[in-house]
Amino acid sequence: MLGVVDTTEALQEILNAIANPVFVKDRDHRFVVVNQALCDMLGRDSAALIGRSDFDFQPREQAAVFWAVDDEVFATGQTHENEEVVTDGTGIIRVVVTRKRLVHLRGPDGDLVPFLVGVISDVTRFRDAEMRAYYLAHHDPLTGLPNRILFREKLDAAVEAACAAGSRFALLLIDLDEFKAVNDRRGHAAGDEVLRIVGEHLAEVVRYGDAVSRLGGDEFCILQMLDDQPAAGLQLGGQLLDLLSKPGAAGISIGASIGMAVFPEDAGDADLLLHRADLALYAVKRGGRHGCLRYDQTMTAAAGRDLAAPHGWALEDDLRAAIGTGQLSLAYQPLVAAEDGALRGFEALIRWRHPRRGDIPPAVFIPIAEANGMIHAIGEWVLHEACAHAMRWQWNAQLAVNISAVQLRTSGLPAIVAAALAASGLSAERLELEITETALLDGSDQVVEAFTQLKALGVRFALDDFGAGWSSLDMLRRFPFDRIKIDRSFVMSMQSETRSAAIVRTVLGLGQALSLPVTAEGVETVAQLTALRQLGCDQLQGHLIGRPKSKASAPSRQPWAATGCPDTVTPSGRRGVRRRG
Template identity: 40%
Template sequence: MGPPVPIIDFFFKAHEPGLILLAATICLISSYACIGLLRHAQRSIDHMRMVWTGVAALAVGFGIWATHFVAVLAFRPGFTLDYDLGLTTLSMLIAILVCGAGIAVAVRGTSVWDHVLGGAVVGVAISSMHYTGIAALIMGGNLQWNSVLVAVSIPSGIVLGGLAFRTGMGRSLRGLFGGALLLTGAICAMHFTAMAAADFSLCFPLSANGSIDGFWLSVALAFISVLLLALALGSTVLDEADRRRTERERDRQLRDARRLSEVSTRLELALTNMAQGLALFDADGTLQLYNQRFPNLLGIDSTQGLTGITFPQVCRRTLLGVDADFQDIDVRLAEILDSHDSLIRHGGEIVHKFSEDRVVQISHNPVGDGSWVTTIDDITERHRSQRAIAHLARHDGLTGLPNRARFNEAFEWSLSKVRENGGKIAMVAIDLDHFKEVNDSHGHAAGDLVLKTIASRFNALLREGEVIARLGGDEFAALKEFTSMDALREFLARLEEALTLRIENDELTVSTGGSIGVAVYPDDGVDLSKLLSNADLAMYRAKAEYDRAICYYEQDMDEHARHRRDMARDLWTAVERGGFYLAYQVQRSVSTGKVTGYEVLLRWKRPGHGDVSPADFIPVAEECGAINAIGLWVLRTACEDAASWPEPYKIAVNVSGIQLAQVDLIDTVRNTLLVTGLTPGRLELEVTETAIIGDKQRALHILRQIKAMGVSIAIDDFGTGYSSLDTLRSFPFDKIKLDRSFMSEVESDEQSKAIVRAILALGHSLSVPVLAEGVETHEQLDVLRKEGCTEAQGFLLGRPGAINWEDLLEASSSA
């Protein structure tokens, strides 16, 4: 098939202009008649609507058919065309019947989309008729098609047909002419696009029995043109008649309205402007007076008038208005009348909920002679607000999941059910992994998206006996009623799958995960708080174990975690309430025995537990984040104490690895010295090599800044851990503290003594003094003195505690 001929060139070069003008005129007349008759059919009722629908279908069907064949007569393919009688007749029937269906849809429809759909069906009729009419051409050869233009031709008729009916439905003249023009455009656009899609270059004329030639077809088309003109004129007359009838009806209504307004202006004004629906019933229960709000609020069609009907009839119409089932309407009507009977006699109000969009409060007020006044208030918005408030009170605002209060209710309900029927309840604690990193890396909007996506997945997986709630942040909790462990494991597998599926949108792709802890009623607890606490413990264990996402509560393992959590809570309480105190352990010169300084030791007397070793609570403080606050308190308190001493002894304060990782440690030390007035040379910070090795460059940078202030730096617990000579080389420490573990065997173990001797020799070679910790016997002190140790501390030289300056000064003066 050769290249497609442009539609414009095809239109002007391949047609007789006079016949094309005739086809367009027929098309316009039929379109005008169709739209006019369509509007008239819409305003008609009962069987007359069907009659005018049929007349409109004949008008547009004949018009489409006539337009097609006049345009085909105008077409110049290079040879004479004959037409198959059967297919030609079929094409006309298709046009009339399918158009009739579309017009019926538009006439009976109540919405804009019904009108558009009817016009689209007419567009289908245009296409169907055209291609059937092409099939009616009798010719030889091979008729070829441009698939692109064919694909354009069909939607063009459908779209313009839908727009034509949408525009033409109504009462305005603009709509009438606009709809007629659009329908003309639909017919012409479809026809000429489809004709341009056909390639007749490989075809030749044929004659066949049962065909009709162009002459008789022209006669038929002329007849149809006259018929269409008559229909168009008829539609104009009908439209004018409708217009006059409408005007007469409007005049009559205006006269009636003026007459009524003279009698009841004040009453009408009051009733019309009432927000309530109001009705007056006489002693027989017959409706005597009502305002428009009354039937509107009840959902009753008021166009037929309600005056004179009884209260039961009002109730029946109300039920019919909400599509009541006709089989039980009498039963429901009896129930409603029974509920209103006492209120009508004695007064009162009742609430009826017809749907989520209509909730009314009905009040009856007896007058005294048996009659009564009924008022109706629309409380839909108030009802919605109450429901919204109730929902918000029991659901999470971000995810829509139940909140803690609703979750507690669900547990109590499940508990009563299990106690009655048997079975168990699984309490499941869920915490998202690395959720803080999502917020920090992508922003809180991304975090909210993750939470809402996970919540949506949770909602999708829930079955009977299962509840999932958001307790706060990225913490969720779930309930599962079960009788077999297989059912519980299947539920947990669904939870895990929902947590691990990737979350993707246009701007974010994250892989989530979660840790799940499970506690079971009644094995692991019988009340909500205990079960949830135990599930939390199991969840934290799952978070700590990288190879497990789900952990069940195990008393021996999880109670240890509970103790650590309790200790962490008490540590924070001690920070807030000043529950710590300091002890000082003396440091002396090994050669002279004179006091050289004091090491500051932190002490905590935990309420209900007594004194707790720093070896027990310091790791917990580092884990829960309290170590920074504790370290700041220790540093400031020790400096304040030392600044008040009568003797300028040095104090040694330990710094944890977490503190050393904070750059603001530099400012903390500087501000503390400034506020307390302590000379920098009297402060010594003790750090372990383990604290340094985590981020060596950062730690050494911070220590150099502090040392530049004049503060001394000591490396603590030397001889354990890494004991790297590179660390000693990288930073000029002011003191090496020999770990106490070497002193316990230095008297009897030659290996320990050799290590002590090596460290002391290292200190001598680096010109760094060495202080030995844990000296408890004279023999240990003699070994240190013999090996040239600089300083020592331990129980032999003085136990940790408060400093008694009177005794100390007296001893110093005696010496």
């Protein structure tokens, strides 16, 4: 059969039957073979393509990209797949994936001649669909504004940029005052129209570079990137109040409440900035609505008082009364070696059991204590109590105590620590002070001096909640920490979120590079334990290891039994778990 068929013509027919554009180029980038699909895509017949190069019918920038890839394939012989843009015969930009590989064909004189074979896949509609899906996932369908997901990305980027530039910006949270009444009286269609108009007004009033988002419901927010804060933010807040109080759609006037927080003065990371702007918004609502307030420390205490108010007791006054009356106590949570579960230490955690209302979470009363100055008395009591307890332990284990930002900024902290060590007889090397990034954020001379004096005593330091703030790496550069503690949020989501797992791996690698032991907080499952051991984590802490107890007790070894780790680990029996040097 082959003897009666023109093989060249047969090859061309076969290529024309292929739906994807196919071409062959010589070493001078000239087309020597093309199929019909390529002619259709470029809007030219084969006679117009054969012997020509990309520069004859493509924009120079696109043609230069194609040639550079061709040269790489000819030079290396490696197959290359690249996503490119190409202008089709109608002048429309198409997104294509081109796979190119080198072949050698025997020429008329018998020598092997290099040629490049390319196959094109048009992925324009897939990329369009991806862009559409991204837009829908990151924008509010009603107003077209960025939604909560994209807002968080913009907020994180703003924190990073402000950190790098040493600049400020303001976060304004906006809540519409009478929106529920609009929905109730005029229906949801009218409410939707109000939200669309508010979104348009907010987008119009901000300057280029600022960001407006709808967080959901009737809540909007603005990132104002001006450095002149808080003056610029408060001025914008006043403009918004005037704008939103004027009659809008169908004569509807709703008004707004606005809470504002400034980075970095009011908060040193994105989560805390959001929280404190929300506290300011809450303060406006509590004061009668229709106003704009910037966060201050009294709002934290006020929020705590309001939390307790429905129960008829003043939280701040009760906390003051709790000091020295036995209502405050300590619980101890174990920290263990990831390799074999051996006990390494305990973290002292404060507890408050109210005589009438039961347990009050530290997240509620600690901010109040920091705001009104009671944290100094509480912190001193914790140090003395924990050091005395540690001296009575049957283990020579490490004692970890949390120190707040307010304590560290007090000149008397080194003396208080020294007194607690002297009174208990505990060696300074057994005491480890855990400090979050925000405690060191201002980097003032007073903070640096306190850190230096405490290190001179022989006390160790751990950087707590590592990765949750914006200045983690800078803190490691500026302060000689002895340990890093990975924030529990990354550990708890590392099995379900690839980004969290990548962050955990990165922090562990950073610790190894800096010769800093790393502790993972929030370990609650055997799967997390196994993954952290395999990644070479040094220490673990969490409910799987042991819950906080009033008396320090050795953790269970059951989780290690579940992972196949022996009770006694020898250098030859580490089961592949990597130990840090």
